[in-house]
Amino acid sequence: MRQVNYTILENAPLTASVYRMALRGDTSPITAPGQFVNLRLDGLYLRRPISVCDVDGDMLTLIYKVVGKGTEQLSRMQPGEALDALSGLGNGYDLACAGDRPVLIGGGVGVPPLYYLAKKLIEAGRAVAVCLGFNTRDELFYENEFRALGCDARVATVDGSYGTKGFVTAILPDAPTHYFACGPEPMLKAVFRALDCPGQLSFEARMGCGFGACMGCTCETLTGYKRICKDGPVMRKEELLWNAQG
Amino acid sequence: MERTRVNLLGIELDNPVIPASGTFGYGREFAGLYDIDILGTFSFKGTTLHPRLGNPLPRIAEAPSGMLNAVGLQNPGVDKVISEELPNLSKIFHKPVMANVSGFSIEEYAETCRRLDACAQVGWLEVNISCPNVHHGGMSFGTDPVQAAAVTKAVKAVTSKPIIMKLSPNVTDIVSIAKACADAGADGVSLINTLMGMRIDLRTRRPVIANVTGGLSGPAVFPVALRMVYQVARAVSVPVVGMGGVSSAEDVLEMMMAGATAVEVGAANLVDPFACKRIIEDLPGIMDKYGIETLDSLKTGGSTAG
Numbered sequence: 001m002r003q004v005n006y007t008i009l010e011n012a013p014l015t016a017s018v019y020r021m022a023l024r025g026d027t028s029p030i031t032a033p034g035q036f037v038n039l040r041l042d043g044l045y046l047r048r049p050i051s052v053c054d055v056d057g058d059m060l061t062l063i064y065k066v067v068g069k070g071t072e073q074l075s076r077m078q079p080g081e082a083l084d085a086l087s088g089l090g091n092g093y094d095l096a097c098a099g100d101r102p103v104l105i106g107g108g109v110g111v112p113p114l115y116y117l118a119k120k121l122i123e124a125g126r127a128v129a130v131c132l133g134f135n136t137r138d139e140l141f142y143e144n145e146f147r148a149l150g151c152d153a154r155v156a157t158v159d160g161s162y163g164t165k166g167f168v169t170a171i172l173p174d175a176p177t178h179y180f181a182c183g184p185e186p187m188l189k190a191v192f193r194a195l196d197c198p199g200q201l202s203f204e205a206r207m208g209c210g211f212g213a214c215m216g217c218t219c220e221t222l223t224g225y226k227r228i229c230k231d232g233p234v235m236r237k238e239e240l241l242w243n244a245q246g
Numbered sequence: 247m248e249r250t251r252v253n254l255l256g257i258e259l260d261n262p263v264i265p266a267s268g269t270f271g272y273g274r275e276f277a278g279l280y281d282i283d284i285l286g287t288f289s290f291k292g293t294t295l296h297p298r299l300g301n302p303l304p305r306i307a308e309a310p311s312g313m314l315n316a317v318g319l320q321n322p323g324v325d326k327v328i329s330e331e332l333p334n335l336s337k338i339f340h341k342p343v344m345a346n347v348s349g350f351s352i353e354e355y356a357e358t359c360r361r362l363d364a365c366a367q368v369g370w371l372e373v374n375i376s377c378p379n380v381h382h383g384g385m386s387f388g389t390d391p392v393q394a395a396a397v398t399k400a401v402k403a404v405t406s407k408p409i410i411m412k413l414s415p416n417v418t419d420i421v422s423i424a425k426a427c428a429d430a431g432a433d434g435v436s437l438i439n440t441l442m443g444m445r446i447d448l449r450t451r452r453p454v455i456a457n458v459t460g461g462l463s464g465p466a467v468f469p470v471a472l473r474m475v476y477q478v479a480r481a482v483s484v485p486v487v488g489m490g491g492v493s494s495a496e497d498v499l500e501m502m503m504a505g506a507t508a509v510e511v512g513a514a515n516l517v518d519p520f521a522c523k524r525i526i527e528d529l530p531g532i533m534d535k536y537g538i539e540t541l542d543s544l545k546t547g548g549s550t551a552g
Contacts, residue, residue, distance in 0.1 A: 001278075001279070001519075003519070003520065040517070044308060045308060045309065045310075045311060045312050045313050045464050045465075045513075045517060046306070046308050046313050046516075046517060047517055069308075070308075086519070205303055205304065206303070206304040206305070206306045206307065206454075207306060208305075208306045208313065208315060208516050209269075209515075209516035209517070209519070211275055211519060212271070212275045213269060213270060213271050213275045213276070213515065213516060213519070214268065214269060214306070214315065214317065214516050215268070215271075215291070215300060215305075215317045215320045216305045216306040216315060216317060217303060217305070217306070218299065218300060218303075218305075218317075218320055219303065220299055225299055225320070230275070
């Protein structure tokens, strides 16, 4: 973890409520896909954690959804402005156990961290399937970007306005070697129940510090108490309490 | 360093800056960021006799100029602190540490303190009778002078280390609680713990924090904390450790002018992990600006009387 002052290069909407922000600055603290940055915003006390969507040299891409005061303020920031971030937070995904045919499963604003992950897996020569779930066609983003990387990208919408009607569990490939998931907890739980292969799931929480000091986001796992910000946000399927709940 | 030195209950501190309990863990996260030996000391995560997971999530909420937390004393329990955290700490921190203790009964407070009394690394015991986030314990001992005195007596009986009672601002008259602790033998008092508050999510129409209420900290509480430190420092003869929203070297000086012997820094560590380092580095320059030769002179100079 390091404190970095990034410069905003671009901050534009992808959908009605989802924005993409491109930043320039030191990206070396970011060592794995699935990590996040914690952003300081004027007039707000707590930093706002946002997952890393992509890293390319000294370029950092974030994709975030406007859900409250902090992200609303973030969406109004202009190119050229500086952004104070604690960078390279969290454990990130472990790519070593992906196997030959991993599947990446994202729901809504859980999709962004899977992009950098897909890029790394493709670089490593894996055949990557990506299952993207959205509520409706208007909320869709990054389908083409995943395809451009060389992924087998599939889309499901809850209302059937685009792709397969239903949840991401309706479009899962046969017999993946490993899964990487990020999205709302009901989606994670559905994926956990639907797939037998090993997997890694990324969780979110309201955080205090984002680097493991305040114990504000601790959850219980089969392997002890874990801070979502520091020991996560990525948890292994095997350690989730869901295993014990039958 | 000579200029910023203070004496807290017989132990010399290089400076009065002390990360507050619950914002600094057992030191590990921060030792990776800067040399934590620059600190006066730090107060480690509130420790109880038995391990605690704490409260359900969410435990954190934004507040104007501050934050709410309802962590609920998550900690690994005193035995694990002694067998794992303190040995680990000895590699990264080479000064006496302040052990923060909480409990759910007078016997539990005493037993936890008795076990920590045996640890050479522990310089002071800060006894938290003011946690607003646990039920049937914590703050209930700090809102009644009789109970506060009873805890003080019980912990004094089991340790030779200085006892600092950490007080709650969620009372009608904090001075009476401070006096009760001092009269019962407390070597010092520290204040303030967080102020009880809450937030409601307009969309769900429910409290943001699962525990419903949480403790407010951050710059929002600084004037309240300063006022209470001022009142208590004038009413008791034992040293007062001031805290509550301290975020800068200027805030440290204000706290000391109000009568604090040393100053704890809490929430600031969470939003700026380098906050204490920055404050310590800023102190001499800010002292120059206000014509303060030594911090000791603030204490003995009586500049706050009247």
